[in-house]
Amino acid sequence: MEPEEDEKFVLEHIPEERQSAAQKAFRPRSFGSRLEMYRFVKDPSDLIGFEWVNKMHVAIWRDNGTLICLGGAGFEAYWDRKVDYIFEKAGVYHFEGSIYGKTDAAIAETATWFWSLQRPGEDSILKTFVFDAREDQIFDFAALQPEQLARILDSNPARRYSFTRGSWNTAQSIILASRPYPLKWKFTENSFAFEDDGTAFVDTLVNRHSSFGSVHFDSDTDSMPLSRENFTRLLKFGTFDKLKLEYLDEEMILLPFAAKVHELNYTINARDFQPEHLKSLNINTRKITMEISLTDMSDWKRIPVSFLNRFSEIGTFEKLDFIVECWDLREPIDENKANSVAEAMISVIKANRCLKHLGLNHSYFTFDWLPHLQSIFEAAGDHKCLHELIVPAYPEQEDPDFSWLKRLLSRNRSITVLDRRGDKITDGFSIDRLYALNRCYHGSAxxxxxxxxxxxxxxxxxxxxxxxxxxxxxxxxxxxxxxxxxxxxxxxxxxxxxxxxxxxxxxx
Incomplete structure (x- = not known):
């Protein structure tokens, strides 16, 4: 089946007998079948048309001697350089494939054109990969000229980027850190770095007059894409909308709390943290997702309760997601330890009077919030600002009539209670009527x-x-x-x- 003509662009089939020697040299295959080759008669103006072409598993020839393979992974290597990509939206792939070419410069040219296309009205993620190839086949991101990188970023300023396997040179680092709009960027573990250990990137970033945007370092301290010194400078002097970090060592573990960030998502290893660290700890952000990874049960009460007590003392949070995980449970959590965590959380609710969102949905593998929900609901019922509460599920065995939830909704008419999937908890009748009455209350107000x-x-x-x-x-x-x-x-x-x-x- 050949692609039909689309109003945005036209694909023309290139039969084998009309293919040039260069085109025949690629001989692309996908999942054991030969990929048909096409070329654009008219270039697309955006990414929308690619989605239906992607389902057909085709190879598109470019005049610069590169080939865009659409339709997912599984292509046989043609023993030429390539870079793989995925366009993703909310965890769902729009389309994916590879760009092949004889030279890095040609691949960079095609990648610049392709990755600069827009998909109107939607925020998306662009992930790139370079793997499954011999060392001499790996695409060198240094071939992407500064003006090409700027074009990719400037064409889609709201897009999120995740580049794996490669490095940024000084000129590219400056482009990355100096865009006049906030970026959304993910640095992955052991895969991307800066040629100068991040000096040019951090120098440019800390001198910005606006937030860099959102950055996710998907690595521990030893796998950072920049040096410890530059990473420390970035956390001390950079400004961010969102910052996501995990497993920093004891020397750096406190730095993210003092960062100038609107929202912090931070995972720590309890073994690298001491409760005395919290006594004078200042947390600049009012929105935090805190995940504590426990290596053994001896840390269960010591670290989580210490954090919650400090959160109560600070008392300025607007958004809090609290997660405790331990995958090596050699002994059950005793009732006293569980009660101490629940009591500390209730104190957090009462002390943080501006709290709007509370998430308790991720700890169900380690700590069961359900036996404590009645007490938590009582505290939330008196809260004037809390309008979203996320819990693992509803304890229907303990409260089959949903009386705890009914009482909460009658006292706090602003709140919505969701389960861990994000679905509103309801009994299908009386709870729905309470939500409708509360909507009427707010409409009347x-x-x-x-x-x-x-x-x-x-x-x-x-x-x-x-x-x-x-x-x-x-x-x-x-x-x-x-x-x-x-x-x-x-x-x-x-x-x-x-x-x-x-x-x-x-x-x-």
Missing amino acids: ALMKEESTSLRPQLVATALQKNASEKFDHAALLLANHLDVLSEFMHGADLEDVPCAGELQSEH
Whole structure:
């Protein structure tokens, strides 16, 4: 089956008898079958059209002697250089493939054109790989000229990037750190580095007048793509929207907490941390995902409780996800240790009055929050700002009538309780009605803020007629919040024509 003509571009099939010697030399194969070769009669203007072509497993010839293979991994190597790529959206592949060529410069030229194409209206991830090849086949990212890297980044400023296996030279590092917009970048373990240990990158980044954006270092201290000195400078002087780090050693373990970052996602190994580290620890961010990896059960109460106690002392968090994991459980968690963690979490809820989001959904392999949910719900019910609570699941065996959740929703009308999959927890009936009533409560409160006093009676009347006419609790809530409007209604009514209670009784 040949690709059909698309309004954005046209692919033309190149049969074997019309292929040049250079084209025949590639002889691309995928999953044991020969890949048909095509060329663009008209170049695409964006990435959308590639998605249906990708499903057909085709090879597209470029005039510079490179070949774009679409349709996923599994291509046989042609003993030429290549770079693999994946375009991804929210964990789902849009399409993937490889770019082959005789020279790094030719591959860089095609990659620049291809990776600069846009997909309108969507944030996406571009991941690149160089592997499954002999050493002399590995694409050298140094061939990507600074202006080419700038074009790729500038064409899709909202895209997230993950480049593996290679290194950035000084000129590329400066381009990377100096874009006039925030970037979203992931540095992977033992695969990407800076030729100068990151000096040019950090020098440029720390002198920025705006945030670098979001950066994820998917490596421990010893596998960082830059030197310890430069990494320390980056954490001390850089500014970030989001920073994700894991398993820094004892010498550097405190640095991320003091970083200038809007949101911190940090995983530590408990064996590298001492509770006394927390006594004077300042945490700049108000949004944090904290994961503690335990090597043995002796750290269970010591480290998690110490962190939670410090979080209570700080008291300025708006978003908190708290995770404790231990894959080597040689002994069960005793009840006293579990209770101490739950009590510390309840203190965090009470002390952080601006807390809007609390996530307890990831610790279910190690620590079971379910026996403590009733107490946590009680604390959340008194909270004025908390509007999202994530728990592993609902303890239906202990609370089959969902009475704990009903009480929470009746006390905190702003909150939504989700399970670890992100689904709203409900019994399918009474909980849904409570959520609907709470939406009405907020809608009524919004009407109270209506600046135009002449418009508010009309809005209240419309809400009563269309949304609350058959729901007594909704109507009562509206009228209770808008007694002045009810008074206006009564003032405008002709009460002389309304029968009194005695007359109504005499008629019956």
